[in-house]
Amino acid sequence: EDKVVQSPLSLVVHEGDTVTLNCSYEVTNFRSLLWYKQEKKAPTFLFMLTSSGIEKKSGRLSSILDKKELFSILNITATQTGDSAIYLCAVEAGNYGQNFVFGPGTRLSVLP
Amino acid sequence: DAGVTQSPTHLIKTRGQQVTLRCSPKSGHDTVSWYQQALGQGPQFIFQYYEEEERQRGNFPDRFSGHQFPNYSSELNVNALLLGDSALYLCASSLGSRGQFGIQYFGAGTRLSVL
Numbered sequence: 001e002d003k004v005v006q007s008p009l010s011l012v013v014h015e016g017d018t019v020t021l022n023c024s025y026e027v028t029n030f031r032s033l034l035w036y037k038q039e040k041k042a043p044t045f046l047f048m049l050t051s052s053g054i055e056k057k058s059g060r061l062s063s064i065l066d067k068k069e070l071f072s073i074l075n076i077t078a079t080q081t082g083d084s085a086i087y088l089c090a091v092e093a094g095n096y097g098q099n100f101v102f103g104p105g106t107r108l109s110v111l112p
Numbered sequence: 113d114a115g116v117t118q119s120p121t122h123l124i125k126t127r128g129q130q131v132t133l134r135c136s137p138k139s140g141h142d143t144v145s146w147y148q149q150a151l152g153q154g155p156q157f158i159f160q161y162y163e164e165e166e167r168q169r170g171n172f173p174d175r176f177s178g179h180q181f182p183n184y185s186s187e188l189n190v191n192a193l194l195l196g197d198s199a200l201y202l203c204a205s206s207l208g209s210r211g212q213f214g215i216q217y218f219g220a221g222t223r224l225s226v227l
Contacts, residue, residue, distance in 0.1 A: 031212070040220075042202070042218045042220045045216070045217065105153075
């Protein structure tokens with residue numbers, strides 16, 4: 001059964017801190033790994049990763065994938081209160097992208 | 113450019129009833145997927161529609177069914193509602209090759225409460 005695990009499940013930091021969120025997976029025929037941010041209801045797309053070792057960056061956020069060790073990390077530097085959200089990791093798997101599996105999410109709270 | 117829109121935003125039903133949720137995809141997108149998100153959990157894939165056919169399906173019973181219309185909008189139907197069906201139902205759209213998910217854009221969801 002395809003499985004995605006995230007850690008930690010919950011994290012409280014102060015503004016300015018740097019955080020690292022972890023995502024590991026066990027799936028059949030990996031195709032891609034995606035990160036989403038869910039603030040209230042609609043998850044919003046952050047990154048899509050398909051190749052190992054290539055860092056993707058967007059402002060203070062960055063992510064990298066390790067296909068050998070089957071994990072990805074999402075880094076957020078100089079956190080702001082607006083970064084408070086649930087960060088979801090998802091994996092597309094299967095020969096023809098037959099499954100899309102989300103992890104449980106990491107709830108990040110950034111205190112002023 | 114309208115993003116993914118879902119209706120209604122909230123719905124209250126009783127056990128045994130049937131419900132229909134609606135989704136309009138982002139402009140230009142042809143693939144619609146549905147997810148169930150229980151409180152405190154990540155979304156779970158229900159099924160995906162492409163070219164008006166169900167292309168992929170997650171581990172959900174036949175009580176969950178859907179439809180895609182020629183304008184790519186979609187409906188999710190749930191029959192014989194159970195208390196455990198209470199959740200946020202998310203619709204996502206994408207533009208991709210047949211059977212693939214690609215980068216999905218999500219709607220704000222429909223919150224279903226079953227009493």
